[in-house]
Amino acid sequence: MPCSPSPRPSSRGGAGRTWWGRWKSRVRGLPEANGELPVATLADEIETPGEGQVRFLLTIAGNPVLSAPHGARLDTAFAGLDFMVSVDPYLNETTRHANVILPPPRVLQSGHYDFALLGFAVRNYARYSPPLLPLDERPSEAQILARLAMIASGLEGDLDAFVIDDMLGKATQTPGSGIEGRDVAELRDLLDGETGSERRLDLMLRLGPYGEWAGKGDLSLRKLLDNPHGLDLGALEPRLDEVLKTASGLVELAPPQLMEDVERLRGKLEEEPPEIVLIGRRHLRSNNSWMHNVGPLVGGSNTCTLQIHPSDADRLGLAGEAVVRSAKGQVTVPVEQTDTIMPGVVSLPHGWGHAGSAQNVAAEHPGVNVNTLTDETTIDVPSGNAVFNGVPVTISPTGVIIAH
Numbered sequence: 001m002p003c004s005p006s007p008r009p010s011s012r013g014g015a016g017r018t019w020w021g022r023w024k025s026r027v028r029g030l031p032e033a034n035g036e037l038p039v040a041t042l043a044d045e046i047e048t049p050g051e052g053q054v055r056f057l058l059t060i061a062g063n064p065v066l067s068a069p070h071g072a073r074l075d076t077a078f079a080g081l082d083f084m085v086s087v088d089p090y091l092n093e094t095t096r097h098a099n100v101i102l103p104p105p106r107v108l109q110s111g112h113y114d115f116a117l118l119g120f121a122v123r124n125y126a127r128y129s130p131p132l133l134p135l136d137e138r139p140s141e142a143q144i145l146a147r148l149a150m151i152a153s154g155l156e157g158d159l160d161a162f163v164i165d166d167m168l169g170k171a172t173q174t175p176g177s178g179i180e181g182r183d184v185a186e187l188r189d190l191l192d193g194e195t196g197s198e199r200r201l202d203l204m205l206r207l208g209p210y211g212e213w214a215g216k217g218d219l220s221l222r223k224l225l226d227n228p229h230g231l232d233l234g235a236l237e238p239r240l241d242e243v244l245k246t247a248s249g250l251v252e253l254a255p256p257q258l259m260e261d262v263e264r265l266r267g268k269l270e271e272e273p274p275e276i277v278l279i280g281r282r283h284l285r286s287n288n289s290w291m292h293n294v295g296p297l298v299g300g301s302n303t304c305t306l307q308i309h310p311s312d313a314d315r316l317g318l319a320g321e322a323v324v325r326s327a328k329g330q331v332t333v334p335v336e337q338t339d340t341i342m343p344g345v346v347s348l349p350h351g352w353g354h355a356g357s358a359q360n361v362a363a364e365h366p367g368v369n370v371n372t373l374t375d376e377t378t379i380d381v382p383s384g385n386a387v388f389n390g391v392p393v394t395i396s397p398t399g400v401i402i403a404h
Contacts, residue, residue, distance in 0.1 A: 019033065019034050025045065027045055047080070054081075057081055058152075067351060070371060109133045111195075113129075113201055114127065124236055146197075167204075179213050191203055261382050279389045280347065282351075293361045308347075326373040
């Protein structure tokens with residue numbers, strides 16, 4: 001595993017389901033997983049009256065009207081909320097419903113440490129990129145999120161300072177931590193950083209496995225600032241026993257919630273498959289809907305088309321545009337014949353459907369929303385998540401021929 005700013009202690013024990021099904025959604029009874037409920041039931045929770053009804057929504061750099069199943073229903077549900085806040089640089093299909101939009105600073109005004117990407121690294125390294133441009137008295141994205149977290153928690157003050165003191169307090173009381181028994185205020189004054197988030201990163205690095213306070217090295221924020229291209233900490237080291245959280249202490253390939261669903265799976269295998277099923281796709285330059293408002297990323301092969309095998313196109317008489325229908329809706333979209341997709345399967349890309357958008361570039365390349373066709377009531381039973389692939393559809397020609 002690559003370098004993490006803070007080690008994650010093992011917490012084995014319990015019934016083996018400590019991450020799943022601890023509670024269920026109010027309306028449809030869908031299971032929680034890792035502290036989250038499936039977005040497939042978000043519209044239910046907004047629309048259905050009663051105790052616990054969702055009347056406030058906070059979105060962070062998300063566009064569920066385009067990216068969630070049956071987005072048209074969410075579009076209507078968001079319009080009926082009492083209040084909505086969006087942390088987002090765009091006025092898009094989702095944030096247009098927000099009462100308040102809090103745009104974060106530009107990327108060049110933000111520092112970056114690879115918290116997420118380190119989990120996929122093939123070499124142990126650490127690197128921090130400080131902001132290249134000043135904030136000009138604007139709050140950073142971290143400060144925006146921290147302030148919202150404090151408001152939601154009913155707390156007052158500086159979240160970074162609160163977290164730093166809490167982490168230091170626990171570390172100074174932990175035997176063998178490297179700073180056991182030391183004064184919290186003294187240690188706090190030793191932290192580097194121009195902002196609270198940088199000081200918190202410095203603390204996490206110092207207390208981490210390669211840190212100067214608790215680890216086997218001298219890693220700190222200052223060390224990374226002095227080495228702007230990063231530090232190579234060596235080859236990956238085995239950590240499975242440290243991070244594995246199962247009750248048995250083993251890699252459980254057949255957890256109960258999957259095994260309990262095997263009979264339903266067997267039944268599905270015996271059913272006659274649909275004539276045509278729809279799957280999604282993501283272009284390299286089009287992973288998410290916001291990228292369609294970046295001029296250089298829209299164009300060339302990055303277009304919203306229905307990919308279909310030539311044999312299916314010939315059988316259905318498709319020569320230009322096609323109407324794709326599901327149990328939830330229909331879209332009209334240009335046809336792209338390709339033998340890279342198997343017969344009986346068609347594909348629409350993710351994140352399109354910007355007709356009428358306030359985003360100028362995206363509105364010029366609207367495409368269609370694949371989630372007009374997905375169904376929030378058709379779910380993967382163990383997780384409660386909506387089925388996005390293998391959606392049964394019918395396809396017919398429109399009579400429109402597109403010249404290439």
